[in-house]
Amino acid sequence: MSTLIRSALTVLMLFSAAGMGSAGAPESTLKEIAETGVIRIGYSAEDIPFSYRMPDGTVTGYSTDLCVRVVDLLRQKLGLATLAIEYVERTPRNRVAMLRDGKFDIECVASTNNAERRKSVAFSYSHFVTGTQFVSLKKSNLKFIDDLAGHSVAATSGTTNIGQLNSINRARGLHIAVMPVESHAAAFKLVAEGRASAFVMDGILLAAMIAASDQPDDYALSTDVLGQPEPYGLMMRHDDQDFKDVVNGALTEIYRSGEIGPVYSKWFTKPIPPNGINMRLPMSSELRELFAEPSRSYD
Template sequence: MKKSLVLMLVMLLSVGIVLAACGGKESSNSNSNASKLDQIKDRGKLVAGVKYDVNLFGLKDPKSGDVKGYDIDLMKALAKHIFGKDKKIDDILELKQVNSKTRMELVSSGDIDLASATATITEEREQTVDFGNVYFIAGQSLLVPKDSKIKSVDDLGKDTVVISVKGSTSEQNIKEAAPDAKVTLFDDYAQAFTALKSGKGDVLTTDNAILMGMHKQDPDYVLTGGLFTDEPYGMIFNQDDDEFREYVNDFLNDMKESGELAKIYKKWFGEEPPEDILKENTMLK
């Protein structure tokens, strides 16, 4: 009898463990199957990838630790849209630093919910991630010291060292526009600008809006050569997050219609946004 009772208890205990494991697995699966927006709401916080080294878009103040810029203000507005305007922004928004090389990887892996990080929409990139509607339009240009003889991409020859950033469209574009020039790459724009100022290159190339921020930091460096590309920016989404992407697109459309997007744009760039940005559902294709 004692052996039978012990055997029954062992069997019941084994069944309980199996059921508990199955229950835990089911709970985990149900969470993973929730939409991105539901996951964000359950978490109670939006996790957004932004740059910390691009003046006017996302720049970290070394003294206060605050990150400020156009992208940052848009992410703050999105977090308030999701959780309510009465919530404290630090409670509902977590900013994670990304750069041109890591932003798409971190979205694809699910480490961040989306990235708003000066990302140009391209068909090549759309093979691995999705983009939201256009929220900024830039064009590639050149930044040089005030006394530079470089006036356009036509002046970039075999003796010219051009500084750019890894993983950016600027790297590809400059190699096509000035195939004879030497291109030196850095991980982020802070490093690239420091390299230009320390004489490690003759010219720095990227989107004009980013270069404008550098010029504001140090007026001894100026933009030249006009624009030689079109660079429409879009927020980056995981390809499985169609519902969340459309939710953010609707949010952007509301911002455009209410005038809030224009207000934020003017705050950072000192002028009204171009009409193409304010059109509803502005997209690359």
Template structure:
């Protein structure tokens, strides 16, 4: 009886050891497993956010964020020792991008979403790729110079964006009477301003670059008022993919340290006479960890 008892205890210990060993074994990320099985990654991109992420004249995804993500994918191929990684492009917008990343439809969203604590509940974020803030886009002859001039006027904001809470806070603080108009695209906001359906567009100022350039009369538009908020943009990745996130973080850190990130920035933002801001430079230096 005693012998059988010790045998049972021994069997239980062995089973427990194997169970613990199995649980301690490194788990392969869903994205890494997908890359190994299919040699394919799904990249989400924006269609109209030039120069960050857009469809070029050949109807191919292009831009600052797309170039950065292509380098991340090249580094993933090297790190995982794969013969190739094919990119499957999926268009995303401000309304669906987070859901498509959270449910695994998109492996990496390269549209420059602002990293917020609320969004980080559902998705993970890369290091900061770009830093912007919220400002006003108006017609020059509107007489609008700041938020204080918007009392009794209509202000467009992106649907489901992070700018409306900031506007609502300003409205409450300054006791302004402002009608908020939701728009699904930046192009729609431009149409609303030019047609006088809206008096201003309150949004991430990085979106204004292409809007002004693409307007029928660019000189009629102006970006006014102080910058509100701190909008650190980054690339979204589905949660629970630590190995792939390490590759993303490492790749971007190498871009920051080597000067490649600055070259990509100058390629896309140089034509707009923009230079790397102190905030962006500081963010890059923060993520430039030593090997």
């Protein structure tokens, strides 16, 4: 099936008259959006610079900006004068259940698209690529995975990172005491207070947390990565191909038009609100290749 966005007339002709699916999820997200004039976006309060909440309550970030643009293209294709966005907070632990239960329509954060997770949800074309690392206090001199042997290491529940850590721990017999926590902020705090030796998470998110901390020079990112880099995608429900095609068509337009360049630069090479941190991370050649051929982001 072509990844080009279907016209509003064609899309609407394909809608069935069916109502809600199991657990409150709409059988057709596009039909629900067209009828209500509302799209619900799942967001994170803490995933700087992808999705986070400002002190005034505003939801912002790189993934948020992309989704706002996708929503505008969707509005145009559906012929709607307006399309309101309702932001719904989710956590790593509950995001899949909330999506599948219809609490929101698309998750615009920093969720890893891998084979295991695709058993439960669908993903858009990729918008970022990163690998799993760990952060520790610089004075601890922990650089490599084997350095974590016998230490307590925090990881956020509901992430792929905790699974990677558990697998390596078993395979290498490192006797790491894995500490599951509810949020990235809580895990980082354990390291800052010396109650955990390290925190395992996506390298880009750790770099942002270090940059936003009170004492960035106190922390160090690991030299090792826990597995191959994996892509981030916008998360959607299974069995809703029409909506997925529209989202992927919109992303393809954003990528190939060059619009993605300024959006990326805004969040990764310039100071960002509210504290003016700068990721200083130019776009990688790998990501440029994904933007040039978005459909290649699937394995």
